[in-house]
Amino acid sequence: MRCSVIGNAGGGKSILSRAMASKTGIPLHELDNYLWKDNWDSVPPEVFEKQHREIIDTESWIIDGFGLPNTIEPRLRRSTRIVFIDLPIWMHFALAAERQAVWKQGKLTHPPGGMKAAPPTKILFELMWKIHTELTPSVNQWVQQAAESECVVETVHTLDRLRELQFNPMSV
Structure with a gap:
């Protein structure tokens, strides 16, 4: 299985990806770990881009995150399964704000990229809005193209469905 779990910040990609990897034993690659330094x-x-190519050239993986925009389409084309977490943007903002608060209290158990400090909230939210307005339309198109092939695609629009998948990650 080659599974891409994509979506805006705060949507639960990492929780779902870790559950899938735990259930299947398939290697998990969290792109924040490759994209960011301290x-x-x-x-x-x-x-x-080199690390990304090396990962997607293997036969089995779960990849969590968007990474660089120019790497998304090739990854989705190589995927046999895609989970696109596409909650309403206000929900992504609320979940990201909650994560920021927990992180600043030092209680976040699995911070993105393994970072000790949370990113500045203003910068995070600006990036989230940019992803929502500039990247998500293309991602929707690529996901639709994948769905027309043999790829299994699930687009998640509600927290209820996200929680179901996190509890039973292989129900995609």
């Missing part, structure tokens, strides 16, 4: 400094694009 203090939220980004790695050079060519470094990330």
